[in-house]
Amino acid sequence: MPEISLFYGIRVTMYYNDHMPPHFHAEYNGHKALVDINNIQVIRGSLPNKQLRLILAWCTIHQDELMQNWELAKDMKPLNKINPLI
Template identity: 45%
Template sequence: MPALSMFFGIIIYMYHELGGKHNTPHIHAEYQVYEAVISLDGELIEGELPRKKLRLVVAWIEIHADELAANWKLLSNGEAPFKIQPLQ
């Protein structure tokens, strides 16, 4: 799945689950050897990121909440998501 956004070495993904739907809307964030799943409410679901990077991701989620919700809906309908602006 292509990345939704990339900033400060963090790559953000949102996946479509084949054959079913995820329960909680969320993103996947990767930074170096770290991986985390974070809800669209900014809660860490699983994995880990360095504290400063996690704060950046949560800030990005807050700024782009509407776009993330729209992407979640697109993926739930089997459509492709769109790119979202990175933090600058």
């Protein structure tokens, strides 16, 4: 499960050949969430409110890059790092 970004203690990863819909995994201090890339919403799990706001803002900014990584992951190709939220 490659790490594609890390910021404010939030680790963002994506699995190769994962299930639909296109999503990524966000983890913070033992909390885990799956975030739908197209709808920019949590589809499973949870994060504390502050980290949730940060990850959804980051997803909005990097939505195109996340979809590119999703396509790469489906093809089992190396994923690109995505800039952290600063």
